[in-house]
Amino acid sequence: MRRAGLKPRAQSFISKADAQRWIRQTEQELDRTALACDPTQLENTTVADLIVRYRREVTPSKRGAASEDKRLEVFLRYQWAKLPLSKATPQVFSRHRDIRAQEVSPGTIIREMGLLRAVFETARREWDIPLPENPLAKVKKPRAPQGRQRRLNGEELEWVLEAAQDTRNDWLIPCILLAVDTGMRRGELLNIRVRDLNLADALLTIPETKTGYARCIPLTERAVTLLRKRISAGSRPDDLLFPVTPNAFRLAWEHCKKRAARLHPDIKSLRFHDLRHEAISRFFEFGLSVPEVATISGHRDLRMLFRYTHLKPEDIRTKLQTATNRREAA
Template sequence: MASIRKRNDKWQAQVRRIGHAPRTKSFINRADALRWIRQTELELDRTSLAYDPATLDRTTVADLLRKYVRDVTPGKRGHASEAKRIEVFLRYDWAKLTLARITPQVFTRHRDQRLREVEAGTVIRELGLLRTVFEVARREWDIPLQGNPVANVRKPKAASGRNRRLRADELTALLAACSNGRTAWLEPGIRLAIETGMRRGELLNMRCADLDLANGLLSIPETKTDIPRTIPLSDNAVLILRSLQDTGTDDRLLPVTANAFRLAWERCKRRASKTIPGITDLRFHDLRHEAVSRFFELGLSVPEVAAISGHKDPRMLFRYTHLKPEDIVVKLRNASQQVAA
């Protein structure tokens, strides 16, 4: 629909079309305004030939989410967690809105509400998923959205990265708690996380066929980044893996589900908290941070540590590195003494 009106000695023309942002322009002459309206409508007609604008009135956000979780999510490595997140999206009132009524402000309000409930990192991941859903709908499903309604929603500022290091007394308490538990695989899992810097999922996917203990190597065919890697093993890691290889009853070296491992880890921390109360805030992923920091403390270079951890971006690798200032002081003093000598 087009309209024209005189305002402040100028002719203001506007063209509105379902599925497109309104277009407005001012002219001195009425004839120029009418000419611009005809040209704009022709342009919109050309770009909309392949689409049915009424689709936006018939399709809800929930329809897009269901199609995405059915057609796209199963092909992803983290499909289970993504499917659960979309299941939660479907419970919100905005999921019932048609695409003709969806606006960036809808997701701005959602962002503000979620920030009162969860951490900023969770909200950033939710907005990222929603943006991807709308982008796939626009580019691959012939949904005539003029723009992505999540693209211009400002992301909240992420919290500062964790710098949690594992103390020696905490490790002792954890291993003691493991011995009091009924899960024989938890202790080697914790030790391997510290020795190798592997993620929990990578640890649980280890198989006998991936081992080359004679040469001190472990192949990781399935990674978070979908880029396989082979990591060198410390002597301690070789001993742990050899014990798992000898006692294992399954092709997997740690034959347990991710949820069972998580629950065992939480129970272990609760037992350890009887002697170290502050250990309850330790996350299993912090052991990966601990491992990377130890690699650097051993004197390994950035490329060498990256080859073990699998980081492709040095900036991300440094986020996992938390060197102890007191250790750096010792190195500086030793270097100064050597120069003085």
Template structure:
């Protein structure tokens, strides 16, 4: 549909067509405007004829899911989690629907049902993946969808970020539980997480060649954000890594030669043992140690750029979500400042 109006001495035209971005242009004469309308609408009609819209009835959602998992997912670092999400989608009844039957309401209902089963963050990630799948289908696979059915689906509000801090008693209980473990890599892994704020995957991928213990630096070549970074190490972190390096022995091998799943299971076993002394520790997640590390960095007096250089956060807002300062420590600083000013 074309709209034409005269404004400020010019003829302004806007053409709207389902499945296309609105096109707008201004002309000095009405005749030129009408000529452009005819040409543009003809182009849009030809583009529409290039597609066989009946093909939407012959393709179902499962076809897109399988194609995306085969062609796109393997190129991503999160291949494991994404593959599992697609498996969840394939078990849904709507995966058997044709693309001609799919509407935004299909995924609105999916959203509401999943919110009764899992946390909002999980649903947000699922909707984001579905949106990406349909967008690739439209833009790269020539699937004649007029629009992305996820574009009008409202995402749920994300839950408030965790503010879990590690208590001294909990750390004592965890380390005591580590002492009964049958491996020698789990205890240094926990201590390193607290000293550096590194993610589990980053810790497990540390290699001897990534270390410069004389300068106190550790290079992380592969990160969640796909941006390598070099982080400064505390004296305690240097000591931990030096001990692990000597124990590992291999010049360029991984210092923590275990799988992510083995590390996760060790963490769960450790928590169960520690819970005998600290029952509340059962809700502690390994990722909470990253929160603890970032908070400690700020309590040590490091500024935002310095903490970001260690943690790898590129967005200050995300960095602050990981920061949960203890009010009692702030009170101590305020009192110390007041005392120094009085003196």
């Protein structure tokens, strides 16, 4: 059975009576769908139309608007963006997924598919676009890559700090140490303002986070000292402690790694975000509970928190042996 703008339906039966009964029921269902769905609208609206509108109305309100805007711009270059919605089937995006699998990582494909699905879902739910279903809903995503387990090894922190001393800026070393002590993200570090600090109580408020929820974190003595040095006598409450652009920070970090890698090649694989992994893992090794670590890190999903936690097996072995010895001695 075929209807314009709707997915064809087919079914096999042993008896003709059953087939005719299914025909009548299906026709009634399609008739009800047709009352709410204008096939001509799906023929006259392209995928690009949805992307452009989403880019104009929805993307600007997001914290990651800049990166999402670029991704949507890339979508508009694909041939499937020119298709009318009546032909935007799951198979179209399955083929796109398979082609992208030869070009980018599974994680990138998952993010792209998630964004496309959000575009179609917004069109269905908020823009009265009569799509019978979201074409991305039935497209199988590639298997998510295993989370990074990179931590600082041996004297890597000292090597990075030594290389950072050769830079002309005065903010890279404090940012590195603060990332290890607090587990803050790069964007959170660069957004610290004077008004966010309560150095008397060793607390820092992070009003804008990736999850959209503000949090207040405790500071180590070293972190308090580092942050206090960033405040001058003429500092105002709205002043940034690290007035650096994300791109400038990225370039400084990469140059620092290159200098360190001349003597220690293994450090090439270290990312700045790995310092957050290091910090969270250390929090657990210090004996903090799961709720306490989640309060500092800002994770609201414990599964994601444990993905950031990479305890060293040798440390667990030592704790286990110590506990066993105490029990036997008792």
